[in-house]
Amino acid sequence: MSIIKSISPTEAHEILQNDPQAILMDTRTGIEFSFIGHPIGAVHVELKRPPTWKVLPDFVERAEEHIASKTTPIVLMCRSGARSMEAAKILEAVGYEALYNMDEGFEGDKDENKHRSTLGGWRFHKLPWEQS
Numbered sequence: 292m293s294i295i296k297s298i299s300p301t302e303a304h305e306i307l308q309n310d311p312q313a314i315l316m317d318t319r320t321g322i323e324f325s326f327i328g329h330p331i332g333a334v335h336v337e338l339k340r341p342p343t344w345k346v347l348p349d350f351v352e353r354a355e356e357h358i359a360s361k362t363t364p365i366v367l368m369c370r371s372g373a374r375s376m377e378a379a380k381i382l383e384a385v386g387y388e389a390l391y392n393m394d395e396g397f398e399g400d401k402d403e404n405k406h407r408s409t410l411g412g413w414r415f416h417k418l419p420w421e422q423s
Contacts, residue, residue, distance in 0.1 A: 295376070295379045296390070296392070298392070298393060299394060300396075300411070300412060300415075300416045301416050302391075303368070304416075306364060306366055307332070310364055312359065313363070313364035314334055314357055314358065314364070314366070316367050316378070317330070317333040317336070318374050318375050319335075319338075320339075320341070321335070321337060323370060324423070325422065325423035326422065326423075327370075327397070328397070328421060328422040329420060330368070330418065330420050331419045333368070337350075337353075338377060346377070346381070350378065351381060351382070354382065361387050361388055362388050363389060364389040365382065367379045367390065368392075368393040368396055368397060368413070370397055371395065371398060371400055371407075371412070372395060372396045375393060375396065376392045379391075393413070395411035395412045395415070397414060398414060399412030399415050
């Protein structure tokens with residue numbers, strides 16, 4: 292049974308505000324993190340990058356540079372919630388115990404005009420973010 296909890300961006304923000312040990316890990320590419328923007332205070336650990344879009348072999352090692360212990364609350368996010376769930380499953384497999392996947396991600400799903408940030412996501416909920 293999985294220990295990963297699916298949460299909304301507003302629930303993620305509450306966890307981060309209420310638990311000083313909790314971290315927000317952005318698993319998107321460097322381009323997405325810098326140019327599209329990211330939550331203020333997020334740590335950036337890419338899960339995949341083009342052109343292969345395969346999980347990077349050192350993902351766990353790079354993630355562990357930011358995590359105090361196996362019980363540290365980790366909120367994982369990406370663009371819409373798919374990559375971050377994959378990252379959460381990888382961390383769960385190596386023993387992390389307090390994992391949260393932010394379902395809507397930073398930008399949420401596409402609307403009828405194929406635009407993001409109109410139906411959900413961190414930005415849609417007007418939570419604090421910045422661009423590099």
